[in-house]
Amino acid sequence: MSSDDIIALVREDLRTFAGYRSARSEALDGRIWLNANESPWASYADSATTVRRYPDPQPAVLRERLARLYGCSAEQLLAGRGSDEAIDLLVRALCRPGQDAVVLTPPTFGMYAVCARLHGTRVVEVSLVDAEDGFACDFDTVAEVALASEAKLVFLCSPGNPSGTALPLDAIAGLARRLQGRALVVVDEAYAEYSDAGSAVSLIEAQPNIAVLRTLSKAHALAGARVGCVIADEALIGVLQRCQAPYPLPGPSVAIALRALSDDGLVQTSSHIATARGERDRLYRQLRALPGVRRVYPSQANFLLVRFDDPQGAFDRLLGAGVVVRDMRAAPGLHDALRISLGTPEQNAVVVDVLARSREAA
Template sequence: MSNLVARLTNPNILALKPYESARRLYSGGQDWLNANESPYNNPYSIDDSRLNRYPACQPENVIEAYAAYAGLDTNQVLVTRGADEGIELLIRAFCEPQKTHIMICPPTYGMYAISAETCNVNVVSVPQTADFELDLPAMQANANNVSVVFICSPNNPTGNTVAQAQIEAALELFANRALVVVDEAYIEFAYADNWAVKLAQYPHLVVLRTLSKAFALAGLRCGFTLASKEVIDTLLKVIAPYPIAEPVAQIAAQALAPNPLKRMQQQVAEISSQREWLCTALQAFSDVEIVGDQRANFILFRTANKDALMTYLVSEGMLIRDQSKQLHLANCLRISVGTQSQNERLISLMKQFYQAEDVA
């Protein structure tokens, strides 16, 4: 049977390495600071009277609520199973296998490349500069046959927002050539830099959003693709018949109501305050160098003792994320901002580690 599976598996899938999500890497731990999840757990209710019926493909109350939140028309909004489904739909709808390409700018979110490879679509990698800015000349030099360009801002895992002038330059470069997708999974932590407000100006601009981060709903798997009506109509041709489960739609609509929106904004402010405290505490270690910027709900740092520190923290049930395999990120670890007690425990464990290693 295994030989049959190997023979039948598409060649582009045989060599594909799956995305190493936080839950695949670790199945247990006391403090989960490795997946950029919110530390908050908010209450919601479910009406079970319609669970025997298939849900709407695009629940109107969810679309209307998110359109109002983003300041858009309802025909500019698509709700998906997390922003990850939005990534895949864009590649399936606008890229031709083995002919056209996507462009990514590492270090960045790994699912862009994995989704493309799954669809047998080529990936053009144009690394960011050492200062984590777009390399626009290199993007221009590699623009042939590119159908979709992915730009993550705020970027995971560096925490940088891409400067407005750089995204504008990328939009000009790919005008009438490719879709430019700005992934704003963390935008609530830097909302002044959001690009949804520019959709009318740039018809080839697409924005990805999610309820996983600031809205504290990672377990819901609910994301949004914001784009022109023409792009949304095309994506509706390839989306699954019933992508959003009824309980998901109910909770998403509740989360986008006025009072929960205010609660989300308050929680974002608290996470941002804790992020600043954590950043200051980390800088007290001589072996720690803060890397990138802090415009999301995580901090990236470099330490020469990366492997030993990671092993020690895991042994204590404190889970953070190793990002050292990414370009420009040798010896880098990423910490999701947790509750005050989690953050204090992390710093306490790091103090114990560095004292044992005789590093101040």
């Protein structure tokens, strides 16, 4: 499968779309910058980062550092505002409003459907299977539905949100082969750092109709900086960049990201990931032992999905103790479920204590 085959999936009117060329798009070297109508005076807010200048649309150092982290080339990676921007770019670039479709596997991350519907793109769903060992994806049905609906995009979340399930790479590769020339398989790996599974980035060379989403919001603790990326075939990355806003990455966010991705920053992140994984296993065991807990799903992410006999009561008791968790009862098939993110060991102990004591009092 060649890059031309990938470009054939792009909306025909965007295949040669030049996009907007900002003043920072030109590779120029100068001492006095008078090409972007910026203020010549520093802002009162300026400190280590100069915010009066427009930022580089794709900072080379950040792009290279992310590529090294995720095991791809810099040319295969487009950085942007978290994973949300990448999702929106993929829908806009590949799906013709009112004509094409995307396939989702609920319960899953809500932004896939939001972006599709805002763009006038049909959403087709293949629900995850609630199996004995957790939620599972029916890849055969996903392929059949994608082909029947002539979908351009299939969104998979691995590890899933809110399921916590990591999808097998061989099944993802098999799905991409079945959809070759027909659709792009997008694997959202926002929680991959917490998982034992390998990354779908390793599949792209053999199956260029796979794209992977990554973010610094979770394991790298940069949710407020809004830095993420999409990794895909180089030709598709070029199309997405031409569809992207001129200055997607604020300078202060880039500076923060580079600091977090330094050697010392990565050592700290690795330590926090190890602690979170240990806490996940401990909290899983403790919650399962509590009366009133119907089920705790195994998780490869930094949260646990929990079903309760009285989910409203559990939610209210936790909130009364100052603990805010995510109410999942509006999601398909999760009428009795809450999603509990992993906190520090002390915070997780509060969760267990509140649920145990409140049950005893009842």
